[in-house]
Amino acid sequence: MYFIYFISYLFLSLFLKYFFVYGEGNDKRLTGHHETASINDFTWGYADRGESVRVGHETKNSGGGYMEDRRPASSCDMYDVSGIIVETTCL
Numbered sequence: 001m002y003f004i005y006f007i008s009y010l011f012l013s014l015f016l017k018y019f020f021v022y023g024e025g026n027d028k029r030l031t032g033h034h035e036t037a038s039i040n041d042f043t044w045g046y047a048d049r050g051e052s053v054r055v056g057h058e059t060k061n062s063g064g065g066y067m068e069d070r071r072p073a074s075s076c077d078m079y080d081v082s083g084i085i086v087e088t089t090c091l
Helices: 002-013 013-021 057-062 078-089
Strands: 044-046 052-057 066-071
Touching: 002 044, 002 052, 002 066, 002 078, 044 057, 057 078
Parallel strands: 044 052
Antiparallel strands: 052 066
């Protein structure tokens, strides 16, 4: 679970770098309402769709698994988003 905390900290510290590859219209979509986190805040939590990054129950219970970054818009370039997440978490 320490890895999850560490990655969440990295996501928070690199927010502006991520913001520019997450697609257009996020300022209108990420309002903090309707199961979205506010664009002005970085949050993460377990099985909560209202967070910026969601960690599943299985991940919490087993100590390993996946995280879901809920901020990219449908208009994003998935290769740019995947690349920046891999760069943050693996390199």
